[in-house]
Amino acid sequence: MEKETTIYDIARLLNLSPATVSRALNDHPAINSNTKQLISNKALEMGYRSNTFASNLRRQQTKTIGVIVPRLDSSFMSTVLSGMEKVANEANYNLIISQSLESSRKEMANAKTMFNSRVDGLLVSLAADTDNLEHFSTFFRKGIPMILFDRVMPQKNCTNIVIDNLKAGYEATAHLLGQGCRRIMHVTGSVKRNVYADRLKGYKMALLEHGLPVEDELIRLTDFTRQDGLDVADEIARMPSPPDGLFVASDLCAASCMGGLRKNGFSIPKDIAVVGFNDDPIAQLVEPNLTTIHYPGQEMGEIAAQSLINHLNGLLRISTTNTILLNYELIVRESSRRV
């Protein structure tokens, strides 16, 4: 194994004291700039690595933040990660990422790895089937801060960062009602997750407020795959009394469903008006362009990372904020515009 270059090696080669080398590398004003240049060139040449790693160990800090997400290959999650990386990078933190692949069992294993890697804090969005936060209890007991984002669960001393999914679900449905729809189908995901449970509640609220019945037949729980979208379209085509409005809690699935509906002879928005969720790039690329809820993924990532780093730096304790709500926006496009 190659030996690590130390400041003592540099000092010996340059006939300087180790103190001078150390000061020069830390840009101390007492060292003149020629000497600094000489020392820094030699350090580079010898492959010297700053001792951040060891000194972080002494301070019991690793300057790393662990991130656990359901899936990395998701358009929404990639914008969240991009926001987190931007903030973490500027604050000299490293991001360690892992994915649960929607499995609570893998999420537990990931949490354990993060714990043993001694991350300074955690940013987590929960897997589809996670029932409780017991697997994070080692973090809570040690006082290692954790922030939940998007797919959250109430937990003492642990901030949740979300949008108001209930209100967003309500607005999406109310928009369809405003376009004259009277029989609205809702396609959603695992109702164990707040995001889907709340959007469903909002959908029901809007119907009830307009004196319309909530029909089980019109609520579909799916995994939001492309195939799920096509299957829903085929189901709709077989219904004796098909819906005239469709609210899908995912743009990708809404887009594939639209394709399936068209193949089944439905005209959008005339026969059936469609609203998605997230405002993924796809929303502006399908024809007709998809009405959707703009979900601020980049901002969510930035705020989650910044809140955690502020907490770590003692600038703002996350235990004092229970929930951070971000703004969302209903964006009306051609897929639902009927009046």
Place this chain on the structure above:
Amino acid sequence: MEKETTIYDIARLLNLSPATVSRALNDHPAINSNTKQLISNKALEMGYRSNTFASNLRRQQTKTIGVIVPRLDSSFMSTVLSGMEKVANEANYNLIISQSLESSRKEMANAKTMFNSRVDGLLVSLAADTDNLEHFSTFFRKGIPMILFDRVMPQKNCTNIVIDNLKAGYEATAHLLGQGCRRIMHVTGSVKRNVYADRLKGYKMALLEHGLPVEDELIRLTDFTRQDGLDVADEIARMPSPPDGLFVASDLCAASCMGGLRKNGFSIPKDIAVVGFNDDPIAQLVEPNLTTIHYPGQEMGEIAAQSLINHLNGLLRISTTNTILLNYELIVRESSRRV
């Protein structure tokens, strides 16, 4: 600062020797299972963290792999990352990720951070304007392995993982020629990057082979944004003799260009046949479905991570393989099917 729980603390509380505790936690056969259970429960209760971190430091390993990509919020890159995470996680490596945002300056800063974080190895896809690999020289001199993927550059002892972009560009263009197109436009990105330069070469080769001229007017260098796609469509509409075929080296940009062409009254594929690149989910969601080159992102991520880990474990030296070529596939859909 809270004191870290050690095996000595656990031993004292249980009236056992530190050696017994250490052996139990490492699942040594000499310790009976009841004792192991007792010790492991106590360790959990006291928030004991395995000393992976410190022992990795002693071994000069961090069990982390650094990943630098141009952008995190890209459909293609998110599938690559998903593949890397899968393999790294199974091999007990952590992934530290950062993005250059297509800037060579930020890529340099990221490289420095990764170096000081003492990653065991690097997986890199280059920024749009990176001219050389000088900023990775500290890694090369220290023998820290690096693998370049997708956007690569030849470098001694450094494996490149790519698809044959020249051949793929040739096939995309030859397919359009086979559909009767005789005036084919190519929309691409920074030709500093192998992926775009090679696809352009393939495009030219196919034209020359069919006795057709290569016209500068028909080659556009863009950033592949949605707006770029719309701009290209408007330009085409203004041309006295518009192209009858279009090969765009990015699906997202191809999809937005198709939307713009339709708004300008072009029928696809009748007036102009379109081929994209990557096989992003969008390709099967736009109408007409987009013909494209299927790029195996998940597999590229898995192979890059596995090759690096094999090298780190002494199973396969990456210096012996210069380039790993992955298979791609031309997938013909409605956007180009004319015969």
